[in-house]
Amino acid sequence: MATFSMPASLPAGLDLGERRRRRQALSGLVVLAILLVLPLGIGDVYVRNILILTLMYTALSQAWNILGGYCGQISLGHALYFGIGAYVSTLLFTKFGVPPMLGMVAAGFVAALIALVVSWPCFRLSGHYYAIATIVIAEIVYLLFLNWDWVGGALGINVPFRGESWVSFQFRTAKLPYYYAFLGLAAVLWLASYWIENSKWGFYWRAVKDNPIAAQSLGVRLFRSKMVAAAASAFFTGIGGSFYAQFVAYIDPDSMMNAQLSILICLPAVLGGIGTLWGPAVGAAVLIPLTEVTRSYIGGSGSGTDLILYGVLIMAVATLKPEGLTGLFRIDGRIKPAAAPATGPSGSTHAA
Amino acid sequence: MLLEVDGVSQRFGGVLANQDISLTIVAGEILGLIGPNGAGKTTLFNAIAGAIKPTTGRILFEGRDITSLGASGCADLGIARTFQVVRNFETMTVLENIMVGAFNRTGSTAEAKRKALEVLDFTGMSLRRDTPAADLTPPEKRRLEVARALATGPKLLLLDEVMTGLTPTEAQAGVQLVRDIRASGVTILMVEHVMEVLMPLVDRCVVLNLGKVLVEGKPADIVRHPDVVTAYLGERYRASA
Numbered sequence: 001m002a003t004f005s006m007p008a009s010l011p012a013g014l015d016l017g018e019r020r021r022r023r024q025a026l027s028g029l030v031v032l033a034i035l036l037v038l039p040l041g042i043g044d045v046y047v048r049n050i051l052i053l054t055l056m057y058t059a060l061s062q063a064w065n066i067l068g069g070y071c072g073q074i075s076l077g078h079a080l081y082f083g084i085g086a087y088v089s090t091l092l093f094t095k096f097g098v099p100p101m102l103g104m105v106a107a108g109f110v111a112a113l114i115a116l117v118v119s120w121p122c123f124r125l126s127g128h129y130y131a132i133a134t135i136v137i138a139e140i141v142y143l144l145f146l147n148w149d150w151v152g153g154a155l156g157i158n159v160p161f162r163g164e165s166w167v168s169f170q171f172r173t174a175k176l177p178y179y180y181a182f183l184g185l186a187a188v189l190w191l192a193s194y195w196i197e198n199s200k201w202g203f204y205w206r207a208v209k210d211n212p213i214a215a216q217s218l219g220v221r222l223f224r225s226k227m228v229a230a231a232a233s234a235f236f237t238g239i240g241g242s243f244y245a246q247f248v249a250y251i252d253p254d255s256m257m258n259a260q261l262s263i264l265i266c267l268p269a270v271l272g273g274i275g276t277l278w279g280p281a282v283g284a285a286v287l288i289p290l291t292e293v294t295r296s297y298i299g300g301s302g303s304g305t306d307l308i309l310y311g312v313l314i315m316a317v318a319t320l321k322p323e324g325l326t327g328l329f330r331i332d333g334r335i336k337p338a339a340a341p342a343t344g345p346s347g348s349t350h351a352a
Numbered sequence: 353m354l355l356e357v358d359g360v361s362q363r364f365g366g367v368l369a370n371q372d373i374s375l376t377i378v379a380g381e382i383l384g385l386i387g388p389n390g391a392g393k394t395t396l397f398n399a400i401a402g403a404i405k406p407t408t409g410r411i412l413f414e415g416r417d418i419t420s421l422g423a424s425g426c427a428d429l430g431i432a433r434t435f436q437v438v439r440n441f442e443t444m445t446v447l448e449n450i451m452v453g454a455f456n457r458t459g460s461t462a463e464a465k466r467k468a469l470e471v472l473d474f475t476g477m478s479l480r481r482d483t484p485a486a487d488l489t490p491p492e493k494r495r496l497e498v499a500r501a502l503a504t505g506p507k508l509l510l511l512d513e514v515m516t517g518l519t520p521t522e523a524q525a526g527v528q529l530v531r532d533i534r535a536s537g538v539t540i541l542m543v544e545h546v547m548e549v550l551m552p553l554v555d556r557c558v559v560l561n562l563g564k565v566l567v568e569g570k571p572a573d574i575v576r577h578p579d580v581v582t583a584y585l586g587e588r589y590r591a592s593a
Contacts, residue, residue, distance in 0.1 A: 015482055016445055016482035017445070017447070017448065198461050199461060200459050200461065200464070203451055203455055203464075204452065204455065206443070206444060206448075207441050207444075207452045210440075210442055210443055210444065211440065211441055213423075213435075213439060214435065214439035214440065214441065214500075216403075216423040217401065217403070217423050217427060217432070217433050217435075217439075217501075218427055218452055218453045218455075218500065218501075218503075218504055219424045219427035219428050219504060220424060220452070221424050222424075
């Protein structure tokens with residue numbers, strides 16, 4: 001019998017992609033419902049702070065995942081876009097009186113524009129060379145800001161308090177509004193990723209990541225696709241930066257643009273599952289509380305135990321589950337286990 | 353005239369892989385491109401697909417100069433290709449692989465999926481719809497490449513050694529698919545090593561040797577042509593042939 005005798009009948013029901021998307025939508029609603037009521041039961045400021053940071057890194061890592069995960073261009077300099085976002089909205093606020101709610105949109109666009117300028121030469125490099133270039137450029141901008149007096153130099157800028165409101169995005173003591181703001185940002189990025197996965201851009205980015213030459217032969221413009229991914233990724237990272245600036249009310253190059261921040265932005269996605277919808281959220285939910293708790297309980301000793309634990313965790317995931325923690329639950333169902341090859345049609349479909 | 357190759361030469365350093373090659377492809381035909389190893393078949397194939405730019409000469413598609421258009425530009429105009437060494441999107445399912453091709457003609461996911469399912473059915477891969485490309489058997493992988501190329505809605509399909517490594521039964525199924533594709537109105541250029549598979553299938557044949565066109569003609573004439581026999585089997589066998 002020939003391998004391809006007849007176009008036999010389709011497997012009944014929804015295809016794999018449709019089933020996956022249903023599961024994802026359902027799990028998204030459940031998680032959102034839990035996160036909406038979660039802080040109401042937790043009064044502790046310290047715990048709420050950890051929740052806020054977790055949501056922030058979920059959002060940032062989802063933004064990183066657009067370029068690094070779906071499109072496969074590993075950036076290790078995303079602190080640049082985060083810092084630019086923080087500086088743009090803060091400078092607009094302190095120097096020109098633009099309310100941060102508007103300023104953050106400008107921050108997103110400036111970050112996207114910078115990403116396009118930076119990526120123009122960088123996308124002529126590929127693989128490790130691209131990653132190295134992003135580190136170097138982020139470091140250069142960090143040094144520029146450190147020595148630039150108009151933006152506060154090494155001393156940074158205090159964000160002046162102008163009364164509690166959503167327009168100025170400032171709240172004196174309450175953590176709750178910030179919690180919901182970051183939850184909103186993470187949810188928007190989740191929805192954006194959910195949409196991307198089923199859009200032309202999502203298909204093109206995954207094709208570029210899997211096999212650029214084949215993608216090109218099907219009409220995909222590699223350079224243009226990567227540029228769009230970089231701009232979208234930087235746009236959301238920039239908005240995340242201005243959110244954070246409002247949250248901590250003080251920015252300086254060391255807290256907004258340092259190299260460790262770049263690592264923290266990409267780690268949740270890598271740990272949770274690179275290029276998957278839930279990877280960044282799962283990675284952040286494990287990584288950020290662990291970082292914060294180990295830092296406050298054993299980090300004070302100065303022995304660096306928290307960092308050792310951190311390193312061990314990353315090594316464990318990298319060796320045991322290289323596709324990320326979502327591989328444990330197979331939430332996405334994107335990667336099928338090789339052990340379960342699709343079998344032929346069941347006997348009944350042979351009737352024709 | 354669908355495609356016209358006009359005096360194309362390709363130089364890689366000191367090697368002249370193609371030397372002043374001219375040929376034409378007529379709409380609706382299946383043209384075979386054969387030749388021994390190192391004859392310059394794949395180089396010429398890549399130039400037509402836009403993957404490399406010839407050192408000199410021009411290539412016209414429907415009267416339009418496509419010499420320096422690039423691979424993605426050629427795909428937009430209606431030239432689709434497969435690869436000698438299979439290049440699929442390994443982490444994506446069969447359906448998703450084909451959808452990438454279908455997106456060349458539409459921005460709508462629903463429309464791309466409709467087109468992809470049509471191609472999936474046409475190529476007889478429906479049962480593999482949800483299988484990741486990495487898990488396919490080698491002949492299925494080749495078939496997926498053809499399906500993906502067809503989804504871009506090509507006028508000209510370039511097949512690079514798609515029959516290589518197939519069992520006789522699998523090759524027979526492949527031959528049938530190529531006939532079906534031509535019947536659907538797509539012109540085909542096939543590069544092939546396996547002469548027995550190619551000869552009954554093609555309308556016309558171009559033989560390359562050492563970077564130049566050796567002969568061109570009907571399959572029946574080609575196999576008896578003394579220069580072809582020499583090129584393939586060597587001078588020693590010519591006397592006995």
